[in-house]
Amino acid sequence: MEYTDGKWKKNSTDWDELMSTSLLDREAVIEGAVHSIRNMGDVAFIILRKREGLFQTVLENKIPDCSVHQLKEAMTVQVKGILKKEERAPHGRELRITGVKILSFPVESMPLAIDKWKLNTSLESKLNMRSVALRNIRERSKFRIQEALVRAFRDYLYEHGFTxxxxxxxxxxxxxxxxxxxxxxxxxxPAVLAQSPQFYKQMMVGVFDRVFETGPVFRAEKHNTKRHLNEYTSLDLEMGYIDSFQEIMSMETGYLQYAMALLKKSYDKELSLLKLELPNVDRIPAVQFEKAKELVSEKYNRPVRNPYDLEPEEEALIGRYFKEEYNSDFVFVTHYPSKKRPFYAMDDPADPRFTLSFDLLFRGLEVTTGGQRIHDYQQLTAKIADRGMEEEGMEQYLDAFKHGMPPHGGLGIGLERLTMQLLGEENVREACLFPRDMNRLEP
Amino acid sequence: MEYTDGKWKKNSTDWDELMSTSLLDREAVIEGAVHSIRNMGDVAFIILRKREGLFQTVLENKIPDCSVHQLKEAMTVQVKGILKKEERAPHGRELRITGVKILSFPVESMPLAIDKWKLNTSLESKLNMRSVALRNIRERSKFRIQEALVRAFRDYLYEHGFTxxxxxxxxxxxxxxxxxxxxxxxxxxPAVLAQSPQFYKQMMVGVFDRVFETGPVFRAEKHNTKRHLNEYTSLDLEMGYIDSFQEIMSMETGYLQYAMALLKKSYDKELSLLKLELPNVDRIPAVQFEKAKELVSEKYNRPVRNPYDLEPEEEALIGRYFKEEYNSDFVFVTHYPSKKRPFYAMDDPADPRFTLSFDLLFRGLEVTTGGQRIHDYQQLTAKIADRGMEEEGMEQYLDAFKHGMPPHGGLGIGLERLTMQLLGEENVREACLFPRDMNRLEP
Known part of the structure; x- marks a missing residue:
């Protein structure tokens, strides 16, 4: 009987070995895609793209059975050679090729110069040729940063007793x-696609006390802006037995601190590729909705048009205000008007025109919406009735409250927006592998 | 200015403190749901349900302003009292209540006896009353086990260079x-819901070499069986520069080893609640499709009806065979017929009637499908043409191959099936928080 024991011995040399000194002047086998070829006549530099980064290999034109003319960009290859110290090469080493095995051939030349430092291509083209455009190492680095943000969210919450x-x-x-x-x-x-896991995560607070989910949500909003996607990844958490809605803001602040620490620790390669400076999240200022409106109206001499909501321009100004006045990239805006929050939002007992809720703005863009929810059955059904809504279709959600729910609240973070702001991108589509908007369903 | 610094100090005592000796004979504050009340006359035992487990509190009937008659199951409360050693209580301690604050009131009595060890309720009722049924501590434990399986998948793959x-x-x-x-x-x-991230994960192999995704997939299959869901969570991975398709099987074996280790280390509470014995995954036998058919046909005297696929009964018998003959709960069945595999599956060069593919059976049920994919553009388009399929709609998928793709392969694991088999459940719906089948869209 044949068995698989989980201990696969690769035919090729792994990155850590390549970077160690033990293999210098010895033979190594490297696999990768031909990222670029620089033919100097006597020798050619073949830069291989691997998941860990670029690696320089050198082909002398006298090697039998292998000529640089056989090689093409975008081929995938396995090369054998001697690993040599070379100060001028990235990572201070290169492979002097003794043999090449071609693993796959491209059939057309590359439509984009992915080996350039910056892809000078329109967003539209990058999105149309996504599988090629992302081979640019700066482009792909953005999604490693995104990975860290999701990974930190989960790891931080596991540590804090979330399921x-x-x-x-x-x-x-x-x-x-x-x-x-x-x-x-x-x-x-008739069925619908989930706009958010809101009802489910609340129901599950009655079971696990603290829960989170990272998954897609779908919004059929007819917005075609730089900030909107019709499908995005939502980082959701919901927690029971909260002391106040500020405890949720504290949890988010803790998450952001954890995420920045993870980025520094494990994603330094990507941070330096993208020349990213991480924001300071030691403490995040919080300001009430009405106060925030007032502050920016005064400072930037802008009349308040809509007293119930923040316009995008107003959000940007609040971001600017807190950067200028408090040197903070983040600000919590709290106590949104009840009118503009969903029925399950807990009104502020001190002033029920407002809710115990918050948004988090990051460099002037809303990246999170959260708050305390109503946990009392009677209060919840009264608010549903007040708003002229029907309970129909919500029976099983309401059942959870009928049978006792703790005080609770939570939040949802838009992953792509968070990534976009951290990267300093102008368009949220830059922070999504395969964005979906009103005009785009492909690739 | 107010700030949030991520260091929230809870008003209540946390579980680790409750379990330590430092707080014995001192005051503690515990929050939780009233799981059950046992009134003995002079004293009442109030069992609180917290996310970490059940905790015993004791109320003497002489405490002013607080009587057991005010308390009801499913209330959520905050109780204050003195923590005492008590050998007969779970965890060897209990809280002698000095004060009770009621956080929320249920409005109806519980429809299910969730405090019973086993919920003696039909699956249908459990699903209809999901938010209540899952409050049973054994029921909810199943989803902690499920959490470990997903968490291990990600952590193992992060460690192995996957994005x-x-x-x-x-x-x-x-x-x-x-x-x-x-x-x-x-x-x-016109749009469709993704049946799998197949095309996308392959395209991303050209970018990151190794990728994974954990997310929902949607299948409009008209199956109403104990093994099928119309929406499920798929654990997908795809890896480039593989030496052979067995390397993918090895990666899965490594994952399973990692998952069992994580369960033992961090989910011991749930394992013992459910009295789960973890399967041995040190090594997993592999058998070719045709051989597997032959073996069970001989041993169990069962004629082979469909030479191209495994019937559910046959899968169960293969599982039984490898348990009986090799004492293994898992078996890889390899080399499925090309006819029954998708167009992108790599045919076996040694015998193109079969593919370099596998399923993983766990206790007789398929929990994974995987294999090597075609990476050569011409080979891929030829196979598409051979099958009479159209390239239309696949242009951007095919673009990735036009511009060079490494040899690669991957797999998809059905999370609910894997959980179901580990738990020894008869129905996959038991392993899904909110299952979706042909008849169920709610809750």
């Missing part, structure tokens, strides 16, 4: 109702 | 085409 949940994206109705849901037919029954 | 990706669930067409896709209208354009 990870997976809730359905197909349902009989949306959490917030309204027009912004994608509808479909589910075995001849 | 986590998030690919769209809305697209212009399905990866495998065919009838099993949910269709919807996306801003007046």
């Amino acid at each position: 990870e949940i997976h809730t359905p994206k197909l349902g009989a109705r949306g959490a917030e109702g309204g027009a912004n849901v994608f509808k479909l037919s589910y075995f001849h029954k | 986590e990706i998030h690919t769209p669930k809305l697209g212009a067409r399905g990866a495998e085409g065919g009838a099993n896709v949910f269709k919807l209208s996306y801003f007046h354009k």
